Each structure stands twice: as structure tokens, then as C-alpha cells.
Amino acid sequence: MTMFIEKEQERRSQTNYLPEHLRLVQEGGYVSPIPYLWEDVLIAVTLKKPVLLKGPSGSGKTKLAQSVSQYFHQPMQSVNCSVDLDAESLLGFKTIVTKEGQTHIEFVEGPVVQAMKKGHLLYIDEINMAKPETLPILHSVLDHRRMLTNPLTGEVIHAHENFSAIAAINEGYVGTSPMNEALKNRFVSFSIPYLSDDQLKSLLVSSFPEVEERKLHTFLSIHGDLKKQVMNGLLSDEAASVRSLMDAVNLAIHMPEKRAIQYAIAEKLDDPMEQKLVLELVDTWIPPTFEEGLRSW
Ligand SMILES: Nc1ncnc2c1ncn2[C@@H]1O[C@H](COP(=O)(O)OP(=O)(O)OP(=O)(O)O)[C@@H](O)[C@H]1O
Numbered sequence: 001m002t003m004f005i006e007k008e009q010e011r012r013s014q015t016n017y018l019p020e021h022l023r024l025v026q027e028g029g030y031v032s033p034i035p036y037l038w039e040d041v042l043i044a045v046t047l048k049k050p051v052l053l054k055g056p057s058g059s060g061k062t063k064l065a066q067s068v069s070q071y072f073h074q075p076m077q078s079v080n081c082s083v084d085l086d087a088e089s090l091l092g093f094k095t096i097v098t099k100e101g102q103t104h105i106e107f108v109e110g111p112v113v114q115a116m117k118k119g120h121l122l123y124i125d126e127i128n129m130a131k132p133e134t135l136p137i138l139h140s141v142l143d144h145r146r147m148l149t150n151p152l153t154g155e156v157i158h159a160h161e162n163f164s165a166i167a168a169i170n171e172g173y174v175g176t177s178p179m180n181e182a183l184k185n186r187f188v189s190f191s192i193p194y195l196s197d198d199q200l201k202s203l204l205v206s207s208f209p210e211v212e213e214r215k216l217h218t219f220l221s222i223h224g225d226l227k228k229q230v231m232n233g234l235l236s237d238e239a240a241s242v243r244s245l246m247d248a249v250n251l252a253i254h255m256p257e258k259r260a261i262q263y264a265i266a267e268k269l270d271d272p273m274e275q276k277l278v279l280e281l282v283d284t285w286i287p288p289t290f291e292e293g294l295r296s297w
């Protein structure tokens, strides 16, 4: 790790965050699929550049953002975008409170305002799911101005020096709109690929040390076949997601492998033909038991 990043890590982790905010420091564990990717993301964060992570579902975008939070020992505020996302979900809302018989209006700060004022990380997930008209509020937050005039209160907020934003997108998925150029332009962008087979194996070994080598080998072989069928266009991307694979391995600690794959991978697919294909592939690695063979007759 370069001195440049290490100095920033030392500086950020010495910040006095409130104990209740320290609970927002995330758990790390991101494995970098390309050796330099992790360090390059940390350089961008150190330079206070807003970071955009682009990659398919389950490629580790959220895990990467969480690992940045852990690395800098910095609380992370999260926003999940949807078409319903509005200014209030980003900035906060006004509410009436009664104290000692007096009523006043108080502003409950949302994730963007909190992250800016307190120097937290701001993770904006699925930023391309938001309606394009909602996000321009963030333009001045994400460029060199690092400030916001809160339209709901009139308050002018200058970001704390630790404030950094990380956003994630699944490009080209249903329900997403192309990101507005002015917004995209404010980010430095990183493509996040899936892990290679060897990296995935080490991740599974370290995440589930109790699972025998033989079982892991079977799961990785099935995952490899599923990836091939995704590339052939016969299965949707979710079939080869690392998340689904990890869920399957986790379930298989407590139940037969085949049922684990059915629940964690096959049943997530909408198309019954795809579900059938997954289970047929599984049969080539885990032969049906005598009873299962009889049932399929
Ligand atoms: N490179 C990686 N290093 C460590 N864990 C990973 C990696 N890639 C995927 N995973 C694991 O796979 C699962 C899914 O990862 P994550 O939720 O970060 O994906 P994502 O890209 O955010 O997906 P989505 O777009 O669906 O939100 C997590 O359990 C995560 O730990």
C-alpha cells in the first residue's frame, strides 16, 4: 500500500466519531479480482474523488464499499435508490416535536447531510434506479465544491474533510435508466469484474472453513458450468452470481447440496426452463439418489 493511502488511513481512523456512529463502520473482506483495483479505489477515495463502481449483480460492489469503510475505520451511510427516491430520502425531513409542552419543527437529517457533516462515507447503491430529476441535488456535493444548500432548510453545508461518496450501478439491467452525463462526469469509474475461479475458491475456503474440500470442489465445478451457460445465453446472470454460490455453500453445511443449490440458485430464476437446466447440470456433478431417480420416472 502506498504511503499516500496509509497516511490518509491513519488520519481518518484517528477521527473522533460518536460511539453510535462507529456502529456504522462496516465489515471488510473484499478480494481484489485484479491486483491493483483495490489500491486504485483507495487512491481515488483518498483524493476525495466520488467513486462509481460498475459491475454485474453479486460482483462485490457493496463488499468493496464496505471494505473501504473498514480500511479507513469510517462510518458508512447508505442510500438505496429506487424510482421513489426523493429529496427527503437523501437529505432528511421536517417533523414536529414536543419538548416541555412546547412544539417545534425539527429537521431529521438524512444520509447525505449526516455523511457530509460528520465525515462519513456515503454509499449510493443502484444510483441508476433513481429518477433522473432527483439526483441533480447531489451535483454540488459530488464536484469540487463539496457543498450543499439544503433546499428543505436553507442551510449551507460544507462537507467534512473525511466525506467521500461511493456509488454503484448494475449497467443495463431492467428498470435502470442510463446515468445522466452531468452526474456520471463527476465520478471516477471502476469496472468491477467477478472473481477468477482460484480467487473464488480462496474466498469460499476462508468464509466457510468447515466445508470439506470435496464439497467445495463440487460447488465450484457447478458454478463453472453455470458461468458457461450464462455466457452461452442459456441462463440469466443471477445463476452465476457469487452471492448465490456463497448462499448455496452456506446452506449446504446444514442440508444436502442439491437442495441448497435449488433454494439458493435455481429458485431465484424466473424462467422454469432455466431452473430445470440448473438442476440438470447439478445432476451431472451430484448423481441423483435412488429415490430421486424413482421419483423422476
Ligand atoms: N471480490 C469479492 N471479494 C469478497 N467477497 C465477494 C467478492 N465478490 C463477491 N463477493 C461476495 O459475494 C456476495 C455478493 O457481493 P455484493 O453484495 O458486494 O455484490 P454487489 O456487486 O453489490 O451485487 P448487487 O449489484 O446485486 O448489489 C457477498 O457475500 C460478497 O461477500
Ligand SMILES: [Mg+2]
Binding pocket: 061, 062, 063, 125, 168
Ligand atoms: Mg450491492
